[in-house]
Amino acid sequence: MxxxxxxxxxxxxxxxxxxxxxxxxxxxxxxxxxRFRIYGLAAIGVxxxxxxxxxxxxxxxxxxxxxxxxxxxRIDLRQEVLDPEGNGKIEDIQQxxxxxxxxLIRQALLDEIAKHDIDTPLSEAKxxxxxxxxxxxxxxxxxxxxxxxxxxxxxxxxxxxxxxxLASSRVDGYMKGRVSRESIARDKNLDAVHLDLVxxxxxxxxxxxxxxxxFITGPDASDARPEQAGMxxxxxxxxFMMLVVxxxxxxxxxxxxxxxxxxxxxNRFTDLIEVNISNLAAVxxxxxxxxxxxxxxxxxxxxxxxxxxxxLVLTLMTLPTIIISTRASLKSVPPSxxxxxxxxxxxxxxxxxxxxxxxxxxxxxxxxxIGLAQxxxxxAPLLLIGMVGYIASNYPDxxxxxxxxxxxAMPAQIYEWAKRADPxxxxxxxxxxxxxxxxxxxxxxxxxxxxxxxxxRW
Amino acid sequence: MPVLWLLLILLVLAIAGYLxxxxxxxxxxxGDIRGLHSLPSYYGTNVVVLTLVPALAILGLWLLVQPMVVxxxxxxxxxxxxxxxxSTRGLVMSDVRRVANGLDEAVAQGAMTRDQAASIxxxxxxxxxxxxxxxxxxxxxxxxxxxxxxxxxxxxAATGKLLMTVAVLAAALGGFALALLxxxxxxxxxxxxxxxxxxxxxxxxxxxxxxxxGIVLSLIFNTxxxxxxxxxxxxxxxxxxxxxxxxxxxxxxxxxxWGTFYxxxxxxxVAVPIGLFAAIYLSEYATPHFRAFAKPMLxxxxxxxxxxxxxxxxxxxxxxxxxxxxxxSLGWMQAGTAVMxxxxxxxxxxIPFVSSLxxxxxxxxxxxxxxxxxxxxxxxxxxxxxxVLPAALPGIVGAxxxxxxxAIGETMIVVLGAGAAAKLSLNPFDAxxxxxAKIVSQLTGDADFASPEALVAFALGMTLFVITLGLNVxxxxxxxxxxxxxx
Numbered sequence: 003m004x005x006x007x008x009x010x011x012x013x014x015x016x017x018x019x020x021x022x023x024x025x026x027x028x029x030x031x032x033x034x035x036x037r038f039r040i041y042g043l044a045a046i047g048v049x050x051x052x053x054x055x056x057x058x059x060x061x062x063x064x065x066x067x068x069x070x071x072x073x074x075x076r077i078d079l080r081q082e083v084l085d086p087e088g089n090g091k092i093e094d095i096q097q098x099x100x101x102x103x104x105x106l107i108r109q110a111l112l113d114e115i116a117k118h119d120i121d122t123p124l125s126e127a128k129x130x131x132x133x134x135x136x137x138x139x140x141x142x143x144x145x146x147x148x149x150x151x152x153x154x155x156x157x158x159x160x161x162x163x164x165x166x167x168l169a170s171s172r173v174d175g176y177m178k179g180r181v182s183r184e185s186i187a188r189d190k191n192l193d194a195v196h197l198d199l200v201x202x203x204x205x206x207x208x209x210x211x212x213x214x215x216x217f218i219t220g221p222d223a224s225d226a227r228p229e230q231a232g233m234x235x236x237x238x239x240x241x242f243m244m245l246v247v248x249x250x251x252x253x254x255x256x257x258x259x260x261x262x263x264x265x266x267x268x269n270r271f272t273d274l275i276e277v278n279i280s281n282l283a284a285v286x287x288x289x290x291x292x293x294x295x296x297x298x299x300x301x302x303x304x305x306x307x308x309x310x311x312x313x314l315v316l317t318l319m320t321l322p323t324i325i326i327s328t329r330a331s332l333k334s335v336p337p338s339x340x341x342x343x344x345x346x347x348x349x350x351x352x353x354x355x356x357x358x359x360x361x362x363x364x365x366x367x368x369x370x371x372i373g374l375a376q377x378x379x380x381x382a383p384l385l386l387i388g389m390v391g392y393i394a395s396n397y398p399d400x401x402x403x404x405x406x407x408x409x410x411a412m413p414a415q416i417y418e419w420a421k422r423a424d425p426x427x428x429x430x431x432x433x434x435x436x437x438x439x440x441x442x443x444x445x446x447x448x449x450x451x452x453x454x455x456x457x458x459r460w
Numbered sequence: 461m462p463v464l465w466l467l468l469i470l471l472v473l474a475i476a477g478y479l480x481x482x483x484x485x486x487x488x489x490x491g492d493i494r495g496l497h498s499l500p501s502y503y504g505t506n507v508v509v510l511t512l513v514p515a516l517a518i519l520g521l522w523l524l525v526q527p528m529v530v531x532x533x534x535x536x537x538x539x540x541x542x543x544x545x546x547s548t549r550g551l552v553m554s555d556v557r558r559v560a561n562g563l564d565e566a567v568a569q570g571a572m573t574r575d576q577a578a579s580i581x582x583x584x585x586x587x588x589x590x591x592x593x594x595x596x597x598x599x600x601x602x603x604x605x606x607x608x609x610x611x612x613x614x615x616x617a618a619t620g621k622l623l624m625t626v627a628v629l630a631a632a633l634g635g636f637a638l639a640l641l642x643x644x645x646x647x648x649x650x651x652x653x654x655x656x657x658x659x660x661x662x663x664x665x666x667x668x669x670x671x672x673x674g675i676v677l678s679l680i681f682n683t684x685x686x687x688x689x690x691x692x693x694x695x696x697x698x699x700x701x702x703x704x705x706x707x708x709x710x711x712x713x714x715x716x717x718w719g720t721f722y723x724x725x726x727x728x729x730v731a732v733p734i735g736l737f738a739a740i741y742l743s744e745y746a747t748p749h750f751r752a753f754a755k756p757m758l759x760x761x762x763x764x765x766x767x768x769x770x771x772x773x774x775x776x777x778x779x780x781x782x783x784x785x786x787x788x789s790l791g792w793m794q795a796g797t798a799v800m801x802x803x804x805x806x807x808x809x810x811i812p813f814v815s816s817l818x819x820x821x822x823x824x825x826x827x828x829x830x831x832x833x834x835x836x837x838x839x840x841x842x843x844x845x846x847x848v849l850p851a852a853l854p855g856i857v858g859a860x861x862x863x864x865x866x867a868i869g870e871t872m873i874v875v876l877g878a879g880a881a882a883k884l885s886l887n888p889f890d891a892x893x894x895x896x897a898k899i900v901s902q903l904t905g906d907a908d909f910a911s912p913e914a915l916v917a918f919a920l921g922m923t924l925f926v927i928t929l930g931l932n933v934x935x936x937x938x939x940x941x942x943x944x945x946x947x
Contacts, residue, residue: 031842034839034841034842035840035842037841038844039741039841042737042741042745043741045733045735045737045738046737046738046741046754048734049734049738049761049812050757052811053757056768056769056772059772059775060772063775254667255664257663257664257665258664261658261661261664261665274669275665275666275668275669278672280936282671282672284865284932285928286870286871286928287871288871288896288921289925290675292678292899292903292917292921295678295903296682296918297674302524302527318667322668350654351657351658378765379764379767380765381765381766381770382766382875382900385903385904386900386903386904388904413765413767416771417767417872417875417876420771420774420775435768438767438768439768
């Protein structure tokens with residue numbers, strides 16, 4: 003404060019000058035100082051701005067994936083269509099293909115149109131037949147859903163049931179503002195007539211948006227059905243991969259760190275290991291993918307796209323991280339602990355395993371969780387071992403299949419969606435990122451809490 | 461699942477061994493623990509170690525070696541006539557494996573008996589059709605020689621598996637018996653166990669070496685294979701990259717290296733000034749309170765997976781740049797994916813990398829040097845510019861080199877954000893591609909691994925590995941040398 007007050011005071015240049023007045027050179031230096039400070043602040047500001055922009059883009063683009071548009075219809079499950087034999091045998095009902103179910107949904111929509119007295123040219127659309135203009139409103143998977151529901155409970159036949167019928171991705175996009183009347187002008191998947199009808203149905207509460215649980219738990223869907231795509235199966239893939247990583251990298255990493263920190267003599271061999279670890283930590287992840295492809299798939303003939311292979315590759319990638327953090331926490335245990343143990347007659351091995359290791363455990367677990375979080379988000383090596391380019395639509399049946407059957411993983415699934423042509427999948431990709439980040443955030447928070455709760459300062 | 465069963469048997473044996481060893485030791489000391497050399501649990505553990513370790517080692521090695529031996533044996537059985545001109549021995553062998561797996565599947569599903577699977581002949585049965593029924597799709601009809609080879613493959617694999625089971629169980633039981641025989645009050649069980657644990661620890665530590673060896677070998681063998689099919693000079697000095705799986709591709713690495721270099725340069729131009737200034741502010745000016753807030757916030761950027769940055773580049777930054785520089789306004793940019801897009805986003809990703817490394821290095825400069833400079837009347841910024849930065853310079857250069865190696869090896873951002881065209885252009889708004897992006901695109905197709913178009917990915921990987929390794933070793937050398945100065 004005093005500086006600025008002084009510098010602003012009028013002063014004639016005097017020879018020698020007063021100590022209390024700033025000369026031009028000092029002012030210049032002070033200005034440079036202030037500028038330098040502002041550069042620093044600005045740099046941090048820019049960094050934080052990028053962070054905010056990134057998170058903003060993720061949230062605004064991804065939230066839509068957690069909501070899904072559907073039609074609330076009353077569907078009359080007519081017996082003469084679904085069970086022509088009329089004997090209620092499941093084998094006969096299974097003979098009826100989805101083709102027969104489509105008219106039921108169309109009819110239910112026409113009923114709704116008639117009930118609310120909506121004036122639309124579509125009310126004249128034909129109900130039976132291979133295709134109808136009404137079909138463009140529904141997801142092509144909706145009929146299958148209805149059939150699955152009937153097959154699960156054949157007693158429904160003959161009744162009228164309430165069902166949320168999944169809307170097509172265009173209608174869904176219209177509800178979320180992604181599709182506009184201009185954009186469908188060139189789109190053969192939907193016409194303006196449909197949108198008029200949807201507008202009327204929204205007003206009547208037939209078309210609604212609801213929470214999209216299927217996105218979190220459901221399987222992926224093919225290119226034509228973005229509205230049905232979910233993360234569930236790839237989440238399981240990631241889960242099995244993380245199991246492999248945890249059960250391999252934690253024991254191996256801890257054992258290696260204990261050896262290097264507590265037992266290794268100072269010699270060439272130890273140096274070689276150390277150099278290798280620090281270099282592996284900096285090898286690009288894609289190179290680990292090449293390693294996985296050449297060694298695990300080409301050489302050992304493990305199955306392609308299997309979470310086991312992904313887990314092995316990610317284990318090798320995470321090991322350096324875990325070793326480095328474990329060594330740091332072993333190092334932070336004071337030597338007096340070891341000396342005391344040795345002093346009462348413990349062997350070196352007992353001192354380490356009974357005293358040093360338990361004390362270092364919180365640090366080791368923190369490092370492991372952070373390593374796992376890193377592995378969970380890693381994509382590049384998974385591309386090379388074949389975890390993209392196919393549709394993860396089947397849940398693994400059983401534990402062994404979980405490790406060995408082809409599957410995707412969360413980041414690979416996101417990449418897969420980002421690569422597809424239909425922009426409706428972009429929303430899914432952003433939504434997938436939200437799920438992935440929630441997992442990462444949870445893991446990191448657990449790590450921080452562990453550290454806060456158990457870490458001891460010596 | 462015989463391997464799983466084998467593991468379960470070993471586990472049961474180990475548990476039984478632990479209890480038996482422990483009790484036998486106690487019994488030999490007359491139930492008095494003071495008569496034993498070691499604690500009773502060590503005798504038990506000794507049995508467990510001797511049972512499990514040799515058996516598991518044999519199991520692991522066998523599983524690794526058996527496919528190679530079987531492959532070699534079967535491959536030598538295949539006469540040269542079985543390999544048509546358009547095919548290679550490797551391709552025929554993968555057919556053989558597929559047919560063998562198909563037969564296994566058919567036996568498992570009960571569509572064939574074991575004897576049928578071993579004796580069917582293409583002359584009498586349509587094997588492709590039979591296997592198709594159990595859900596094993598084969599690309600082409602099965603020739604008699606391939607089927608014969610597949611059958612001997614199965615026979616060899618079955619014999620191998622049987623031998624393996626016998627060997628593993630023999631090793632486990634042998635170790636079990638030996639350990640139990642040695643168990644008595646005088647036996648130094650603790651020393652024995654500790655030596656074994658020590659070797660296990662050493663083995664775990666060598667995994668790092670094995671990984672490096674694995675990387676180098678998998679790169680070298682395939683690279684040599686590639687250079688046998690494609691001249692090395694064309695690869696290193698070719699200026700055109702146009703792979704075509706039909707043949708006649710030009711695989712020059714220069715456009716890829718240029719794309720990699722250009723994108724990394726832009727990334728560093730974004731990350732280095734921002735990261736460096738942020739580090740200076742955080743370590744020299746910021747209050748502890750502000751530092752405690754801003755530093756972790758910046759480091760959040762480092763924790764975000766690269767696929768997120770890739771999507772951010774493709775769907776947010778690309779379209780944004782298109783609005784500013786695209787055909788609607790300035791017309792410099794043809795599409796959202798460009799060097800600039802990828803470079804900018806990669807720069808954002810590298811900010812925390814540069815800032816935390818530089819922060820550490822600036823903090824390592826002794827306070828006495830700052831005090832001396834401030835005491836002579838320098839302002840804080842003058843102190844930073846004339847004393848702290850020169851002292852920290854080698855370390856900062858090391859940090860920048862590490863960031864550069866990160867940028868060169870980064871994959872997801874460039875795969876999604878940089879485009880796919882390999883170009884030698886100076887315009888930063890052109891789409892270009894990088895070494896990593898091309899590794900992905902050459903290896904994710906349905907190509908067979910014998911064609912130069914797929915093998916080139918290994919040569920690219922080798923180049924990438926050598927460049928990043930060189931940068932890392934150099935950077936670590938600089939950082940280490942500098943650290944020694946002030947410690």
